[in-house]
Structure formats: structure tokens, C-alpha cells
Amino acid sequence: MPLSHTLSKPNTFRKLAETAQAIAETRGSNAKIARCSQYFSTLENDRDLDLAACFLGEGAFSDVSGKRASVGSRTTSTLAADFCEIDYDLVFKPCKTATGSASETIEKLFTNIQEAKDKWSGRGLSLEEVKNIYDRLYEVSSRNDKQQILQESWEQMTPLEVKYFIRIMGRGSLRIGFESKSITSALAKAFDHPVKDIRHVHMLTGSIGKTAVMAKNNQLHEADFQLFQPVAFMLASPVESRSVEDFEAYVAEEKFDGMRCQLHAKGDEVKIFSRDLNDISGSFPEIIKEFAAKELPGTVLDGEICVYKEDTIQPFQLLQQRMGVKKPSKKIQKEYPVALISFDVLYHNEETLFAKPLTERRKLLNELSGEYQLPVTIQKAITAEEDVDVLFKQALEHGNEGLMLKHKHSAYEYGQRKKSWLKVKQPGGSLDTIMMYAHAGSGKRGGTYSDFTLGVSVREDERYEEEFIPIGKAYGGYTDDELKKLNARIKEITAEKYGPTLGLYPDIVIELEFDDIQVNKRTKANYTLRFPRFKAIRWDLSPDDVDTLKDVERLFEEKLNQERLGQAQNPSFEVK
Amino acid sequence: MLKITKTGNHGILLPDLGIGLDYSGPDAHFNFVSHGHADHIPWKVSGKVYATEPTKKFMRLRGKSYPVESLDFGIPIQTTDATVTLYPAGHILGSAMVFVESEEGNLLYTGDYRTPPSPATEGFELPVKPVDYFITEATFSLPVYKWAPHNQLQDQVTGFVKEALEADATPVFLAYNLGKAQELLYLMKDYDHPKQIHGAGYKLCQVYEDSGMSLGDYETYDRESCEGKILICPSSALSNGFASNVRKKKIAYCSGWAAMEARRSQLTVDKLIPLSDHLDFFELIRLCENLQPRKVLITHTPNPNVVQHYLTQRNIDAISLEAYAEAS
Numbered sequence: 001m002p003l004s005h006t007l008s009k010p011n012t013f014r015k016l017a018e019t020a021q022a023i024a025e026t027r028g029s030n031a032k033i034a035r036c037s038q039y040f041s042t043l044e045n046d047r048d049l050d051l052a053a054c055f056l057g058e059g060a061f062s063d064v065s066g067k068r069a070s071v072g073s074r075t076t077s078t079l080a081a082d083f084c085e086i087d088y089d090l091v092f093k094p095c096k097t098a099t100g101s102a103s104e105t106i107e108k109l110f111t112n113i114q115e116a117k118d119k120w121s122g123r124g125l126s127l128e129e130v131k132n133i134y135d136r137l138y139e140v141s142s143r144n145d146k147q148q149i150l151q152e153s154w155e156q157m158t159p160l161e162v163k164y165f166i167r168i169m170g171r172g173s174l175r176i177g178f179e180s181k182s183i184t185s186a187l188a189k190a191f192d193h194p195v196k197d198i199r200h201v202h203m204l205t206g207s208i209g210k211t212a213v214m215a216k217n218n219q220l221h222e223a224d225f226q227l228f229q230p231v232a233f234m235l236a237s238p239v240e241s242r243s244v245e246d247f248e249a250y251v252a253e254e255k256f257d258g259m260r261c262q263l264h265a266k267g268d269e270v271k272i273f274s275r276d277l278n279d280i281s282g283s284f285p286e287i288i289k290e291f292a293a294k295e296l297p298g299t300v301l302d303g304e305i306c307v308y309k310e311d312t313i314q315p316f317q318l319l320q321q322r323m324g325v326k327k328p329s330k331k332i333q334k335e336y337p338v339a340l341i342s343f344d345v346l347y348h349n350e351e352t353l354f355a356k357p358l359t360e361r362r363k364l365l366n367e368l369s370g371e372y373q374l375p376v377t378i379q380k381a382i383t384a385e386e387d388v389d390v391l392f393k394q395a396l397e398h399g400n401e402g403l404m405l406k407h408k409h410s411a412y413e414y415g416q417r418k419k420s421w422l423k424v425k426q427p428g429g430s431l432d433t434i435m436m437y438a439h440a441g442s443g444k445r446g447g448t449y450s451d452f453t454l455g456v457s458v459r460e461d462e463r464y465e466e467e468f469i470p471i472g473k474a475y476g477g478y479t480d481d482e483l484k485k486l487n488a489r490i491k492e493i494t495a496e497k498y499g500p501t502l503g504l505y506p507d508i509v510i511e512l513e514f515d516d517i518q519v520n521k522r523t524k525a526n527y528t529l530r531f532p533r534f535k536a537i538r539w540d541l542s543p544d545d546v547d548t549l550k551d552v553e554r555l556f557e558e559k560l561n562q563e564r565l566g567q568a569q570n571p572s573f574e575v576k
Numbered sequence: 577m578l579k580i581t582k583t584g585n586h587g588i589l590l591p592d593l594g595i596g597l598d599y600s601g602p603d604a605h606f607n608f609v610s611h612g613h614a615d616h617i618p619w620k621v622s623g624k625v626y627a628t629e630p631t632k633k634f635m636r637l638r639g640k641s642y643p644v645e646s647l648d649f650g651i652p653i654q655t656t657d658a659t660v661t662l663y664p665a666g667h668i669l670g671s672a673m674v675f676v677e678s679e680e681g682n683l684l685y686t687g688d689y690r691t692p693p694s695p696a697t698e699g700f701e702l703p704v705k706p707v708d709y710f711i712t713e714a715t716f717s718l719p720v721y722k723w724a725p726h727n728q729l730q731d732q733v734t735g736f737v738k739e740a741l742e743a744d745a746t747p748v749f750l751a752y753n754l755g756k757a758q759e760l761l762y763l764m765k766d767y768d769h770p771k772q773i774h775g776a777g778y779k780l781c782q783v784y785e786d787s788g789m790s791l792g793d794y795e796t797y798d799r800e801s802c803e804g805k806i807l808i809c810p811s812s813a814l815s816n817g818f819a820s821n822v823r824k825k826k827i828a829y830c831s832g833w834a835a836m837e838a839r840r841s842q843l844t845v846d847k848l849i850p851l852s853d854h855l856d857f858f859e860l861i862r863l864c865e866n867l868q869p870r871k872v873l874i875t876h877t878p879n880p881n882v883v884q885h886y887l888t889q890r891n892i893d894a895i896s897l898e899a900y901a902e903a904s
Contacts, residue, residue, distance in 0.1 A: 027846050094879045095720045104837050108720040447838050
């Protein structure tokens, strides 16, 4: 424990960094929650608590602020090398490869290297001052300006503070085994409220900092839903991880291969928000127009946007042509017409419905569907696992992604709620691929080669000169033992080394599973896989057995041209 | 220029002198084994084999049946074309650096080493004569590796035990069976609490005791009686049922690699104690500065370039052993 431990006041950034480190060094989530809760209860000032909860739970900025510090890893890393007066390529990079983490590397080098230590003023910063630094980073755009601000800040921080400063800035995980779910539990414990209430207020405010302050001041009940302020989405858990016993407590809906969104409407005012709570109304003008014409009383719908053409829901690949297009042209709108299919209603006629059970919300949704001609998903009753199988097959026949199982009595809550919403999905397909490159892992997997670039064969393909070309990158689906075995083998088949990446001789065949194939003109293969992961390491196969690019093209064509049963034949949504 | 060859993990050969260093193969008449870790013990030899007495015993316990002559530290022996002397390397008991004097120049091969030395070894000592070729391991050859002073690490070890016992948990140290496990026992010699060590490590402790290196009181691991005692085992044992009947455990991982945070979640441990059998990056650079060899040959590292870069800045000629061997 550093000497400064006893000296740092609750509202300093050093105290926050020490707390984060203490949480990292504590095993067991209850013990971690207790440690964090204790820290929260020492923060007397509202503003400090707001910032501390935000830094630990969301990052430099609140999720709904839309702000980013936008500092790339190279910006921090090259500056850190200069700070230590070491060579970036020769010294910093191999260190980063070894630890698997830029922020950890920086912490260690700042601790070990005299040139860095000499720059430390020992002044220390308050939470508010660190917040100002993040704001300034947001305001400037050139790398030079950002590095100038970082340099000044780092001179006033201990190496431990610098590590967490960088992690908070990056909005990624703090890597202390403590994610936002645990933060809500820590707040509940610190200020003696039910976790459920904290979570609800978090959903409404979209800000963990505001939620913390309201919890501290016993103002949770004052949190209010406001139309046109998006609320955080409820998410489903994969069904594999939870065994369902009471099937009759669930209803099934088909899961569309579309884009999740939240629609707020009142009269002719309509807005659509994406899952990360951004306003995406501009991208889908025809939906806005359609709903404006309906003149709904204040209403919030949860649903999925799909390309709907010729009486049939089209594959996700077509929707991609609309995603991220801020002002779609008439031509694009005509070619890829979209529809919003609703499956939940969260607010209606001045009343929030989050706490109501699903069956009640659905009853209202069906009524609205009839009154305002809203397309809504069809819910089907199930009683046993066999029903799920039948409905699942049917969903796939419709060209849909799979099935959602929703608990009839479940309330609408933020995040993944155990056993409330479950998704049943089928893998998009699998390919036998060759391992081309191994990349040193980062974070939890630092120090081993855990990310792999996989390729397909183009040996017989006159369009290419090489033997194999990359088709995707996978970093999961293997066990720890398999990873060890792979790492041992990789050592023997390394052809070249480029920093953290090893080029490999063709040898290891991986059966790669993926959700979908997409066209991507920026890649050599022209295709990328969605969510590629290991299905099996095929020690029994050789490079000659690897699937070809032609196989990939064939799979893509099959998916695109798959017979999709139109609405008329066997509908998966309806208008009541 | 002294000719040195190195192929794969077969160790090092000085072909003109007929000398092998941790070498497996037919081309050495005189073989020297630096220490008793498996990756340094030859698996096939021709010619004579020399090692310190403890190393010889570790080799026997690891099932090597070829004849080994024991050699004391500091006592030179003559080979056909050279004089060879062993110096204590401070890595584990019996670990030796091999000093070869010949007409082609003087060569010091470090094997694995640590300076300041592990207290459970014969210490660390360099030859007085000038060193021309310095073949050094560089396991922790990056500036992210810097060890805390040894007394602080000892405090971490005993502090961890105290904390675990106070929490009514059984303290478990994950440590190599040879070297680290015995150093832990040595560090806790005066800590009055029963200790049990994994069976394979227990056998190796006897070599320490026989050499006059007392490790205090300890017994071999016994599943039925291990609860509440201080336990020491290699990390692999824990996933194979070691003390799996003990519900409340606190686990500390003791290794130089514990300096990396990723190890915490990879091994699911409560504490990382970066207690290493090897010297750190800064100690390595300082040692080279003091030794001023004509040439530093770097091995046992994926990053010889980093050490080379630092040494070149200090006007010390350095190259990776593999690159030198290829050129010679």
C-alpha cells in the first residue's frame, strides 16, 4: 500500500484510483461491492459522488451525454514513451505486448523509470479537476492539443492514478472485475435502498452519477420519466446459460434480424432512439412521418426496425444499407423501405408502465395496434420445450433470427434481467478456416496469444495470388486448456513476428462458427463474418481441408436468397 | 571469435572446445549443467557431465540416470582446451554460472540467475577475471519488470498468511516445486504455524536439508489434515484437486510473472506476489555495466532487442545469442 494511502482525502482522484485498485485486488463480488459501497459513503459532497459513480460506472462522461474524450491508444502510448524518454517502437511496444495492456504498461514504466518519476510534481488532483481535464480533452481535436493536456495532467498524478485515468477516459472496462451492475448494488448498500429502485432510477435518468446523488439524498422517488428522454433498454440473456423449467410462465415471439429502437411519440412529434440512446430519427424519416400521422397520445414503444418489402421481412444485410445513413435519399428509401414492429409499450397517456407485468403491457399494446394500425409481434403461448423447438424452426423459416422467450409477469427493467427475457438463436453457420495470425491478447488474456486471424483458401482461385486470405478475427469459444495447447503449437509454427502479432505457417485448422456473413468491400475477401468464434480446433484436419472463398460466397448467396415465407403465408407480426 | 552454436532447446555448444552448457547432444566431451530445473537438464548426453552436488541430486530425483560428477563452486577443472569454474548463481540451491577460460577468450554462461540472490541459495558471485563473452538469460528483460526489495516481498508473504488465518481461511501459495517453494519455507521459517508442501516439492526439500540449508518445520501435503495449515503447491495442482476439500482458501501466486495483472483473473487468486527467481531488467543492465564484458549474448527472452538497445546506449556491445550463433 502506498504511503499516500492514509493521506488522500475522499474527494481526490487518488482515493478513487486506490479504491478501484482495492476492488481489483478483492476476490468475490460481495466483497467488491462492500469495498465500493464503503467508498461511496465517504463522499459527502453531491458533486463528488456524482463524479465518482460516473467514473467507476460509466467512464469520463455519462452515457447519455454523447461526449467522448476521443483519445486514441496511440496518442496516450506515444506520449507515455516520451514521458519516460524511451523509444516507442523499440521499448514501449514490446512492454505493451508483454502486459497486454497499454494502461498497465504506462503505470509500470512510470513507477520504474527515473525520467518519468522526475516529472511528477506530487500535487494530486480532485475529482472535479479530473472531470475538467476530460472536458478539455473533449473540446480540443488535434493530437498535439490532447497530448499537451495529458502531459500536464500526468505530471500531477501517481502512476496508479494515470492507469485509471486512462481506463476511465477510454470508456472501456476498468478491468477490476466490477461492472455497472455491481455499481448499482454498491449504491444500494451505501445508501440503504433496494437495488431494484436504484436500477429503475438508473434506467430513467440514464446516468449513474445522478442516480447516486438521488440515492444519497433519498430522492429516488422524485426521478421521473419524461417523454422524449430515452430510457435505457431491457436486454435478453442467451437461453443456453439459464435452464428454463416453467415454460408455461413464458410467451414466445419471433426475434427479428433488425435494429432495436425506442420510439417516443405525442401528436405529430416523434423521435426514435437507438440502443445506445442516440437520437436516430433522421435516419428513418418514413417511420417518423408514418407515426406523426397517427397522432398518438404520449406513447413510448420498444421494437425493431426491419427492411420490409414485398410483404416480407428482408435480411439484416439490406437494413445495413440504411444504418448510419443520416439523411437517406428518396432512392435509398424506396429501395430499402423500413418498418417498425413493436413488441412493448413503456408509457402511454401520462402513465409509465415499466413496473406493470408483461401481460398487461401486451394487452395495451394490442389495443393500440388495433386503434392506430401498429404492426406488433405475434405472441405465442408455450407449455413445454417441444413448443419452443417447433416455434424456433418456424421463426427460421420466416427468415428471422430466432425466438424470444419473455416471462409473462416480468417488469420492464434496465439491462439483462435473469430469466425475464431469453433469446433462442441459432448460429449462422460454420467454416473450416486456417489460422493465419496470432495476436497477443489484452486485459484478462494479456501475455498469451488469444486473438486469431482466420483465413479461407484461395489456392485455386485465379483472382488471388496468395494461398489463404483473412475472413475474420476470433477471440473466444475456446477453453483455457485449448488456448494453452494452441499457444504451445503456435511457437512451433511461427514464420514471422510483427510486434504483438505472429505470422504463422498454415497448420492449425479452426472450425469457425458465426452469426452471419456480410459484404465488406474494405477487406481482401470482400466479406466479413459477424460474431466469429471457435467452434472446434480441428487437430484432425490439414490446410488442404480448409474451406474456400467460393464456399463463403455460396453461403452468402444462400442466406440472401433463402426462401422467406411472406406475411401472407405465416405471419410473425400483425396489426390487430 | 569464439564459436558458439545453439539449436532449438538443445542448449549451448562450444564446438571448438568440445564443451556443452545445459546441452543435449553428441558433440560435447564435457557437459556442464547450470541447475536442476527440467528445461536445463540434458536429456541425452555423451561425454562427461559435471554439476554441483545439489544439482546432481535434483537430476537424480528427476530420473536422470547417466553418470554425473559433482563439482564445487570456485574449484577449476581442466578440459582438453579450457579451464572451467562454477560460480553460485543465486537462482535455486546448487544453481551455477559456468566460467570457461580458453585461448579464444573467457566466457561466462549464467544459466538462470538472480542478484541479489535468493536467501535459500549459496549466494551470488562473479569471477574476478575479465569476462569476454557474457551469455546471459534475460527472462524479465523489459522495463515493466522491477522487483520490490526482498524484505518487502517477505512482508507480503507473511502478511498474506496472517490476513488469511485471521479471516479463518487456509493460506495457499502457488509456487514452483523447486526453488520458489523452498524459498517460501525459508522465508516463513520463523513463522510459527504448521506448513504442508506438495509431495513432489517435499522430496526436493530433502536436498536442501542435506546441503545444510534448513527450511524449518514442514510436512508433506496430506489432504485430510491440510485445512488451516499454510499450504504450498504448484499452480497446476490446484486444478487437480489439491486441497479441494478445504472450502475457505486464500490463494497467493508467487512468481515474477505475478507482476502482470492479467495473472489475477487467469489464475483466480487473491494475491499476486512478484517474488522472482530471476533478476529484473534494471538489475541486468546494471550488472552488464559493472561487468563490462566485451560482448553480451542475450538469451531466454522474446525481446533481446530491448536489452540490446539499452546496452548499446551504454556503449556495451550486445546481440542475441541466437543471432551470434547463426553468424559464428
